[in-house]
Amino acid sequence: MHKPLLAAEVSEPGPQPGLGGPVIGIIGSGDFSRSLAARLVASGFRVAVGSRAPGRVSRAAFPAGAELCSQGEAAQRADRLLFVAVYPEHYHSLLGLSQQLQGKVLVDVSNASSLSRQEQSNAERLAQLFPQSSVVKGFNVLSAWALQAGACDGNRQVPICSDEADSKVAVLQLARRLGFSPVDVGGLCAARGVEEAPLVLFPSWGRPILLTFLLFLFFYGYNFLRHILLPFLDQGENNFYQLPLVTVNDTLPAVALVTLALVYLPGLVAAVFQLARGTKYKRFPGWLDGWLCSRKQLGLLSFLCAGLHAVYSMCLTLRSAAGYTLLNTAYHQVKAGVENSWVEQLVWRSDLYLSCGILGLGILALLAVTSLPSVGNALNWREFTFVQSGLGYAALTLSIMHTLFFGWDFAFFPSAYRYYLPPVYLLALILPCTVLVGRVFLALPCLMFRLAKIRRGWECTRHRPPNHLEPEATGDV
């Protein structure tokens, strides 16, 4: 269907659509209240909207099924569930209703006004104000817009939490009835997180992006210094025209390579930790946990840089500069009477590094595709490992070869160390090569088997009371 606006997945023989349905109360007649009422009516509920001054609210804004009444009436009419669509700073104004709200389930739909985990959550404040009602946090991640145009994100997750189990279940069911997929995130203590959910901006991406950006700055600066500034100060060479494109294109591959290495480094570190501790049941230090969790982001950023590098490179021959250079070379070749300027070795070199680069990028693209939720979820454990680890290391190896073929033997000529600065690609290779060597090292039988055993649950005895029975001994999975 193209507009399941009235989408309501009735998954249990609970309240039925139609006039016989239960009455859901909404306190507050604002924007959210209007959209919510529309959605509830569409899903076959009766709705009682309680406004401070019902007479004064423009009736038209509410659907036919909804009835406008005073807040008190709404509280009374509601069979069990009541949405509190009032700004948190006005909660106290509802204290007068505590009688009618007694024993009812209050759904707090408010968002946090700022990101400051210290503060108490609105839901908890509401719960304190109305000790005799049970408070459930939820629906706040849905904008009024999302409530109306449910089609566009019908399967958006709606985190819901509460300390009262039954009330929570009721709200979870309601959420599903309205076409959303509720997620139980535990007790009311989680409410603050839920309230701040709509405010956070790509929380898991912040650090990886910052890291990549810093890497970019470093390598760009290094290139600028080495190829543009120093030659200019030294011999007055004017290479500034390289700034917008050439230098960027020299920088991107370095960033991509280092970032890709950073994707696989934490895995090695973790392995070392487990080997050293002889168990996998000790938690990793926080920084390692965080690093392990941001591997996907780092990988995608690496792919982004690699992709841009590819496009930039393929545009190199489009540049006027390329044309001029070629023409001038042709001119000199003719003048010098060189009939054939072919250099077999350089031909091999360029073809080899192009091939490696293209294949490496292709594999990275496959990895990127499998990181799409809908694709990744279709993989089983072994497939996931094969793609992420197997293909990943293949891509890393190919990228390193790409760089090595590009650098060729230049690293061994002093001329490559202009102003005593090593070429960028050498710097960029350090970390990736370390990772690769480390990986090979961990593949040594002795280490590999021990690691496999540890990962299977085995624990090195000296780390535990000697009389400990090993899981494997009892055959526990």
Next chain:
Amino acid sequence: MHKPLLAAEVSEPGPQPGLGGPVIGIIGSGDFSRSLAARLVASGFRVAVGSRAPGRVSRAAFPAGAELCSQGEAAQRADRLLFVAVYPEHYHSLLGLSQQLQGKVLVDVSNASSLSRQEQSNAERLAQLFPQSSVVKGFNVLSAWALQAGACDGNRQVPICSDEADSKVAVLQLARRLGFSPVDVGGLCAARGVEEAPLVLFPSWGRPILLTFLLFLFFYGYNFLRHILLPFLDQGENNFYQLPLVTVNDTLPAVALVTLALVYLPGLVAAVFQLARGTKYKRFPGWLDGWLCSRKQLGLLSFLCAGLHAVYSMCLTLRSAAGYTLLNTAYHQVKAGVENSWVEQLVWRSDLYLSCGILGLGILALLAVTSLPSVGNALNWREFTFVQSGLGYAALTLSIMHTLFFGWDFAFFPSAYRYYLPPVYLLALILPCTVLVGRVFLALPCLMFRLAKIRRGWECTRHRPPNHLEPEATGDV
């Protein structure tokens, strides 16, 4: 699993698989009936297939669990649900069964034969024929093929509608049991839409594609006139070889740029409407609503054109023409004895417009990725806004810069106006620049704050009875 062909998500303690299951009736022994029976049996139901002439139907085509009988028997055996797998034009032939069908739930699985919203829906006709049975519309979007190979699209949505709530719930549950995700789309009045759902072909794409195509025709024609036809008529220049590639590549960026501008224009128009009306609760005119809803499609089409433009451009140097031009230029440079044909300014120009173009395309690619359902649904409201609006305007700005750097100062030379026709890129820039200026204008504090207030629900009083209480005053969300 790789073939959850028998997938049946038992989500409620309803009928259990196995012999003890309830009997589902199917009237009609055609193709759909066979597949449906197979699926039902696989999910643990007993099935009674009613054929006009059971003896004559090839038993083999039906699964073991299903029993073939007369239509009357099938109607009787069925505990509650009966699928009517008969062509609508034969519904009247079932009138004889009205006794046995009394109080049963008839599921109408027929599709519309043509797209003509005027007509009455088959389901409604069925309901009229059998007033004592309750009719539910559904399952028609599933082809016989989809019913059998459920694996491939197990989570396809199945719109279901009916006027009887309980019957609808029963069918919704059954649909889930069979591994589909049912969607309640309301009363039987929605049946016509459901019946036509399988017939429509990308309804939301028609207009955007048409628009883009017309834009393409216009710019292609303009380029043809300006670079090929007129020069040919005028000086007999033969540029016809440009038709297949060069002209297309001159046209695509213009189309992409204008289309991208059309993505952000409606947002500005909507803002102006809201500012002028001083409220957001008045509906937008239909054309604006439609426009707002097709922004995603326009954006993707713009990305498609931009992407093609990029590929075309990167292939430019592969063309024989490019080679010949370069060779001839080399020849003349040598003849003219020009040792260095380097033009610093043109070098900068080409590098700058290439960079802007590449970055703009990169951002558009990110936008395209977030428009994938599985990705977009993972974004919260703020992230969605940031990507669509923030990144979107960044892409627009970069594209405009790309075009400006490309055009450089040529616009100021009369020579650029061959035959008094301005260069294409000038035409293409008009709309995008307008949008950008408009956006900047709306960012003026006075307007911005007023707009924010309006979008928060505030309404300019002069548009409402003066005694109206403002939502914010009552603190309603």
Next chain:
Amino acid sequence: MHKPLLAAEVSEPGPQPGLGGPVIGIIGSGDFSRSLAARLVASGFRVAVGSRAPGRVSRAAFPAGAELCSQGEAAQRADRLLFVAVYPEHYHSLLGLSQQLQGKVLVDVSNASSLSRQEQSNAERLAQLFPQSSVVKGFNVLSAWALQAGACDGNRQVPICSDEADSKVAVLQLARRLGFSPVDVGGLCAARGVEEAPLVLFPSWGRPILLTFLLFLFFYGYNFLRHILLPFLDQGENNFYQLPLVTVNDTLPAVALVTLALVYLPGLVAAVFQLARGTKYKRFPGWLDGWLCSRKQLGLLSFLCAGLHAVYSMCLTLRSAAGYTLLNTAYHQVKAGVENSWVEQLVWRSDLYLSCGILGLGILALLAVTSLPSVGNALNWREFTFVQSGLGYAALTLSIMHTLFFGWDFAFFPSAYRYYLPPVYLLALILPCTVLVGRVFLALPCLMFRLAKIRRGWECTRHRPPNHLEPEATGDV
């Protein structure tokens, strides 16, 4: 939410979170047991973990909610469900508990140790050992890791099977409670498949990849022979520098073209089968079924090759070789005093084949996008057909034109048959052209209508008892 680690979709008024929840038993205190316990407690269940030697297990590894006890106690405490988290080879060690396990539901979470469909499944062995308990197979596809970090793949499917319906339903509900989407795959006979599910590696990809790889080997070898080896042996030409890039880039398009043809060939074969048999209710031979099922994979592989070919081609001008060739040509042009080396015909040729190639690739890209689960599921039947068949054939036609324009009239010069070997592109064209011709042939009215009738369920009488009533006659869908 960003970490619905405690995700538990309570979709039925079953056991509620909190202390009042039912007790789930787990036999075995290994790794899986620890993660499972954590997840269960998080979803509000009480857990009794039965270890052979509870005193000796490190308590810390288990969540607060879980109680450690002897296996016997765990069996007793468990209200109904008991997870058997013990290696299959130790099942017999539990025989002592058969009393306490009587009437309980045992969930077998073990994986197969190897891929050998012959063997009896662990679950079936467990069922034999404990005839008085009912055994359900499930949860084995979830690694301990997946159980803990539910966030990452919260909606992973969990296949579950059992011979006892009610027990299965209970486990299905539990799985949903824990935030997974269970899939009922039938009786315990399916257990073996479920146990091997985590071991298989892209089962549906094996053959298509092998086929594509063999095609690549063949064409690569052919190119090597024709362009490198024979010229070397014959005239000592040294073209070995072409191996890494040029030859690969000559091979990829041929592979892509043939693979794409293999996507559409089975459809034609199937149509011929149906026409010949006059019915669609006879099963196709196995090889054809398998072929039809791997069309998607073949299509994606074809797209991969085509994409690589595009990138390789766009890198051609980046190669040193390209530069040298151009310079040398320039040199000779100057020496020869040829002012203009322009060849109109070759210009047209290159522009035409580039255009066709780019457009063909663009369409293939669209096809690839629609093959993403989240996108494909949003298409209705007609849209799916339009994209896969309509656009698919358009892509095939464009690719063929791309090749024809590339080959131009060279095929008619004897010089094209060096060493009596036809050029690769001729070989690559055979199959695609056959498919295209076959498609056109099937579009002949007489065949088309008959096929349409057959696909609508009509059967040619001579294949059935003459007195058979045709579905259409009874108007059955």
